[in-house]
Amino acid sequence: MNVQRGKLVSGGRLQLPVEIRRALSLSDGDTVLLEVVDGEIHVRPYRDAVARVQAKLRKYVEPGRSLSDELIAERRAAAENE
Structure with missing residues (x-):
């Protein structure tokens, strides 16, 4: 893409x-x-930055494991113990 003019x-x-x-x-x-x-402004979609971080972290999680499900289960257990 060539240089574009914004305002x-x-x-x-x-x-x-x-x-x-x-x-x-x-x-x-x-x-x-x-x-x-x-001295330049770099603009990138937030969703792309999140996807990039998720891709980097994915190699540390075994296939089939859901960290979000584990976190939810931990939070529910903690709430029950309060």
């Missing part, structure tokens, strides 16, 4: 061109992460 509008909001929103599969209301790197 800073009232309240410090950044208006992204439709081509960039489409390329990143962004819709109104989506959460993005903003990072300043060497």
Whole structure:
């Protein structure tokens, strides 16, 4: 993708061109992460950052094991013991 021109509008909001929103599969209301790197703003969808972290952590969990189910079970057991 070539360089696109955006615009800073009232309240410090950044208006992204439709081509960039489409390329990143962004819709109104989506959460993005903003990072300043060497004087540039990097924008990435939050969902992509979460997926990247999940992929990195997946290698530490045995197949078929659900950490979320284990956490829920632990919380329920703790609530019963209160």
